[in-house]
Amino acid sequence: MGDMSKDRLKAFLMLLPSILLIGLFVYGFIAHTFWISLTDWGGVAALAENPVKQFTGLQNYVELFTGFLGGGFRQDLVNAVYYSVMLLAGAIGLGMFIAILLDCKPRGEDIFRTIFLYPMSLSFIVTGTIWRWMLAPQGGVNLLPTFLGGEPLGFRWLTSTRAIWEFNWQNLFLIVVYLVAAGLLLIGLGTLRSNPSRACKRWLLPGVGVGLFAWLGADLIPRALFMEEIHGFNLAALGIILATVWQYAGYTMALYLAGFTGISQDLRDAAMLDGAGDLRYYRHVALPMLKPITISAVIILSHISLKMFDLIFAMTGPDNAETGHPALTMYLTTFRANDFAKGAAIAIVLFLVAATFIIPYLVSSYRRKGAR
Amino acid sequence: MTRKLPFGPFLLYAALILLALAYLLPAYMTVVTALKLPADISLPRSWDLPAAPNWSGFSEAMALLKPNLINSIVLTVCATLLSTVLGSINGYVFSKWQFRGSEIVFILFLFGMFIPYQVILIPLFQTLRAINLYGGLPGLILAHVVYGLPITTLIFRNFYAQIPDALMESAMLDHAGFFAIYKEIVFPLSIPGFVVTSIWQFTQIWNEFLWGITLTRHTANPITVGLAQLAGGQAVSWNLPMAGSILAALPVLLIYIFLGRYFIRGLLAGSVKE
Structure with missing residues (x-):
């Protein structure tokens, strides 16, 4: 020994x-x-040999979230949420759809798979450069309807200044409470059929309670800001989301295809014998079995959406307010404006957002392995 | 094993071909724009084929991007080699020489691959400046090697987990030690692991932008930064950025087309762990 x-x-x-x-x-x-x-490192002498740094506590965070000049950062955060949600919906939806098509084993499956996956090998800078040209207002995508006899579109993909789904940041806490209520109700309705009593006790009643509280007690919930500040989804971001979905749908496709292949043919035949049609096979057998894959896809894609830095940089330039993102603001604040402390605060906010879903993911995959 | 198609063959192929066209349109647009004369490029006619292919866009873009391409080749080759070798050794230890707490250490490694890199950017910048590696390729290589460790370790660990422990045990009965087992048994079996990992790392490092733009001076800028600068100018005629995009994409695109199988395995290894 x-x-x-x-x-x-x-x-x-x-x-x-x-x-x-x-x-x-x-x-x-x-x-x-x-x-x-937590310091005030920044300004003209920030890059001196021994820059002066004074401890200022949470001052930088307070400024970002409640300060007058933090409005741009708050819009960036709103953008980031919209980017993530739409990228997830687009890439997972499209990727799953393509995977189901390819799972039918059409002729030329290899070629199709290669075509859907090649954007994955490109860098965001290449994708961004190409799509900036594709989305130019008078050309590219906007001309496509003319090939089918239609009128060209006039949408300004990357420079539109319109915003939709606007809300007042002052009401942020109230909106969060309403969202929690809506989430509880949705889960409750989803489990109603399988377990009615638990659905009512665990989800529906609390959901109604929280909703009523928000409705009746709106004045009790503190305001998030001292002044009115409107934020919304800037339509200029649609072009960026389109390019990201184009690049990453193939990735979810590959994940699901690998998963479908792993399901044994026996199980599949058994489901078919039970009278499940193809669509019902995917809905009730295959996709529930692939839940771990869906979770991985959500994690990886959310992670990518937090790293949109390169793509936005290439498509609209780093300092376009409409399509801003905390990852870019961090870069501009730190390396252009030399405000290192505030850049660090933005980075920590980004990190905390990432950590809230990464840590549970890592812990649960570790636990699952430990249990076996 | 004939299976009935859910949408009927016609709908299936129609959907696939439409989607494939949508996926190929950007590539088509890039190639035709790159081959046009600057004077022939206009937005309303952007889908038209060039009257005659004009290759000067490529030579001009090549002249502009050549230093960046050379930087990227040096950077990518060095960083890929180092991080792959380190990942192989780490994966070997994590899968075959587990020690108390090694699983936790492994999870702590993995966490490093999911952080938004902005959160380490300022200290990285400071550290590289302090050890005189800021601005050049060696500093960038160091960053890519260190932050590549989680993914390379993960791929090799999962790869080595497939090597049966019985092989290890019989080697140990023959008094083979840590290095001997690696050299005689593990390494010869790990060629596909090396291919998968180095392709993955090559792609990642070649395509990386954030560190390229924050940690290097102009002379050491990698290709992504060079291309962003080439395409960022407003007055530039669009055949140059398009030709530049093709030059920047070609190395990884070729790898993907010829070694796609391994590329996909790397892709999957980065996400599905069980």
Whole structure:
């Protein structure tokens, strides 16, 4: 056994450099960024040899969320939410649809798969450059209807200044409460058929309660800001979402295809014998079985939507307010305006958003393995 | 094993062909625009084929982007090699030489691949400046190697998990140690693992932009930064950015077309763990 423990030591020593690198470059750096975000590091002398940094507590965060000048950042956050939701819906919906089509094993399946997946190999900068040209107002996509005998579209994909789904940031907390109520009701209605009593007790009643509270007690819920501030979904972002879905739908397609292939033919035949048609097979057998894949896709795509930096940079330039994103604002604040402390605060906000869904994902996949 | 098609063959092929066309339109547009003379490029006629292919856009774009392409090749080759080798050793330890707490350490590794890189950007920038690696390729290589460790380790760990433990045990009975087992058993079996991982890393590093623009000076800019600058100018005629896009995309596109199978395996390894 002496050899054995010596080998174990060797193994650990071989891993040690990587552990130290990850410890410093990931965890140490995140902690350091957090520390920077609590200071006032910035301004003209920010890049001096030993810049002056004073501890200011949560001042930077307070300014971002409630300050007069933070309005741009708040719109960026709203943009980021819309980007994520629409990218998820688009890429998962389209990818799943293509995967079901290809799962029918059409002729030329390989060629189709290659075509749907090639955008994945491109960089966001290449995609952005190409789509900027495709979405130019008088050309590209807007001309497509003319090939079918229609009129050209006049939509200004990347420069539109219209916004829809507007809301007042002052009412943010109230809106969140309403969303919670709506979520509870939706889950309740979804489980109503399988387990009525639990659905009522766990979801429906609390949902109605929270909704009533928001409706009756609207004045009790504090306002999120001292002045009215309207935010909405800027239509200029549609072009960017279109390009992202074009690039990433193939990715979800590949995930689902791999999953469909993994379902045994026996199970499939059994479902068919039970009289399940093809569409019902996917709805009731295949897709529920692939829930882990859907979860992975949601995680990876949300992660990508937080990294939209490159694509927005290439499509509308870094400082276009309409299509702004916290990832870009962080870059501009830090490396153009030299306001390192505020840039660090934006980065921490981004990180916390990412961590809220990554950590449960990692923990649950670890647990699942531990249970086996 | 004949299966009935859910939508009928006609609808199935119609949907697939329409979708495939939609996916290929941007590629078509890029190629025809790149082959046009600047004077022939106009928005209302952007879908037309060029009267005669004009290749000068490519040579002009090549002249402008050549330094960036060379930087990207050096960067990508070095960083891919280093991170793949390290990932292989890490994966070997995590799958075959587990120690108390190694699973937790592994999860902590994985976390590093999901962070938005903005959150480490400022300290990374400061550190590279402090050790005099800011602005050049070595600093960028270091960043890509370190932050590539989680994904390369993950791919190799899952790959090595398939090697039966019985092989390991019999080797240990023959008094083979840590390195001998790696050299005699694990490494010879891991060629596909190396292909998958290095293709994945190559694609990621070649396509990376954020570090390229924040951590390098002009002379060390990789191709993504060069292309963004080429396309960002307003006055530029569009055949140049399009030709540049093709040049920037070609290396990974070729890998994808010829080694697509491995590319997809890397793609899946990055997400589905079980």
